[in-house]
Amino acid sequence: MKLSARARSIGASPTLALDAKTKQLIREGVDVISFGVGEPDFDTPNHIKDAAIEAINAGFTKYTPASGIIELREAICAKFKKDNNLEYKPENILVSSGAKHSIYNAVQVLCDEGDEVIIPAPYWVSYPEMVHLAGGRPVILPSGIETGFKVTAEQLEEAITPRTSLMILNTPSNPTGAIYTRDELEKIAGVCVKHNVAVISDEIYEKLIYEGEHVAFAAVNPEAKEITVTVNGVSKAYSMTGWRIGYAGGPADVIKAMSNLQSHATSNAASISQKAALEGLAGPQEPLEAMRVEFKKRRNYMVERLNEMPGFKCLTPPGAFYVYPDITWLIGKKLAGKQVTSDSALADILLDDARIAVVPGTAFGTEGNLRFSYATSMEKIQEGLNRLAEVLETLE
Ligand code: PMP
Numbered sequence: 039m040k041l042s043a044r045a046r047s048i049g050a051s052p053t054l055a056l057d058a059k060t061k062q063l064i065r066e067g068v069d070v071i072s073f074g075v076g077e078p079d080f081d082t083p084n085h086i087k088d089a090a091i092e093a094i095n096a097g098f099t100k101y102t103p104a105s106g107i108i109e110l111r112e113a114i115c116a117k118f119k120k121d122n123n124l125e126y127k128p129e130n131i132l133v134s135s136g137a138k139h140s141i142y143n144a145v146q147v148l149c150d151e152g153d154e155v156i157i158p159a160p161y162w163v164s165y166p167e168m169v170h171l172a173g174g175r176p177v178i179l180p181s182g183i184e185t186g187f188k189v190t191a192e193q194l195e196e197a198i199t200p201r202t203s204l205m206i207l208n209t210p211s212n213p214t215g216a217i218y219t220r221d222e223l224e225k226i227a228g229v230c231v232k233h234n235v236a237v238i239s240d241e242i243y244e245k246l247i248y249e250g251e252h253v254a255f256a257a258v259n260p261e262a263k264e265i266t267v268t269v270n271g272v273s274k275a276y277s278m279t280g281w282r283i284g285y286a287g288g289p290a291d292v293i294k295a296m297s298n299l300q301s302h303a304t305s306n307a308a309s310i311s312q313k314a315a316l317e318g319l320a321g322p323q324e325p326l327e328a329m330r331v332e333f334k335k336r337r338n339y340m341v342e343r344l345n346e347m348p349g350f351k352c353l354t355p356p357g358a359f360y361v362y363p364d365i366t367w368l369i370g371k372k373l374a375g376k377q378v379t380s381d382s383a384l385a386d387i388l389l390d391d392a393r394i395a396v397v398p399g400t401a402f403g404t405e406g407n408l409r410f411s412y413a414t415s416m417e418k419i420q421e422g423l424n425r426l427a428e429v430l431e432t433l434e
């Protein structure tokens with residue numbers, strides 16, 4: 039069969055592809071330590087699982103409204119109010135099958151054929167592909183270690199053209215853990231409002247903050263709220279990646295358009311998962327803090343060890359669960375007898391010769407970085423970094 043040009047233009051998500059490869063190697067008996075995918079290693083808290091079991095036993099196993107059950111949308115409104123000082127009604131909320139799905143829907147309804155969509159780099163792997171799938175053109179705004187991996191309002195203003203319709207912002211960031219301050223967000227919002235550029239603000243790592251505070255982009259002022267779709271979800275905060283629940287909050291007409299689209303593509307997110315997410319958001323929040331404290335310990339350990347390795351230079355990321363070292367010094371050298379020609383080549387060598395999985399920076403739109411996820415146990419982090427240190431002894 040002839041594949042469409044659209045299908046031919048995209049490949050698999052590099053993070054998910056690496057995860058599949060790592061899991062396959064582990065199944066085959068190869069002892070690989072994964073710093074690849076961003077997936078909390080903690081189990082979903084028991085009270086959340088129990089809510090799902092109850093839903094099944096009560097026969098809550100049928101279609102729900104496409105945009106999600108009213109109780110969950112109300113709980114999301116309460117969350118937005120409590121955590122972000124954002125006033126929304128259920129008509130402003132869409133529940134999707136993961137935050138990824140909410141972002142996809144938002145891009146589809148906010149980006150026309152030929153529109154330019156501004157994406158700060160390093161970016162999460164799926165943003166540019168989603169823009170391509172909507173017929174838009176990603177315009178990448180670079181940022182580096184010297185600005186803490188953040189773009190500025192001035193940079194944004196320079197990149198805006200009459201074709202710019204949308205910006206995709208991510209705070210805290212995957213892959214760098216950078217967090218935008220209120221002041222930085224206010225300036226960015228000023229530029230977006232002035233040029234009538236809509237914003238998708240992906241705030242899925244909101245609960246994973248070790249220094250500083252999370253500020254919702256839509257909450258910086260009333261004008262910002264009018265132009266923003268805020269996306270969040272339960273995957274990272276409640277260790278619920280497999281349940282597939284994410285959500286969006288925004289102007290009612292945009293949410294309605296997203297819901298219409300979703301109603302033709304996937305209908306509602308799984309009814310049972312919606313009940314579980316409701317318990318996650320409305321139930322006890324203690325497990326969340328316990329996970330955050332553990333992540334912080336791991337982050338500190340990983341940053342310290344990585345900075346001791348030859349050729350590795352990294353900031354202490356204030357949020358999310360990734361460390362993003364610069365490894366440009368290693369490019370052109372030899373490791374385990376192999377030429378390090380790029381960050382991807384280095385990631386391949388690390389998988390083959392150190393048996394650790396990491397994602398190369400090129401997947402996130404920068405060259406000369408690796409992404410290490412520390413969403414894995416302290417023992418594995420220690421062992422994985424020992425392996426890295428060992429392979430670095432072969433450096434020529
Ligand atoms: N946004 C970012 C920045 C992410 O890292 C992820 C990865 N899981 C998602 C969105 C999607 O999360 P999910 O679909 O599991 O809710």
Ligand code: GLU
Nearest residue numbers: 051053054074075076212
């Ligand atoms: N977002 C996670 C990551 O970056 C999960 C993989 C994905 O959804 O792409 O590793």
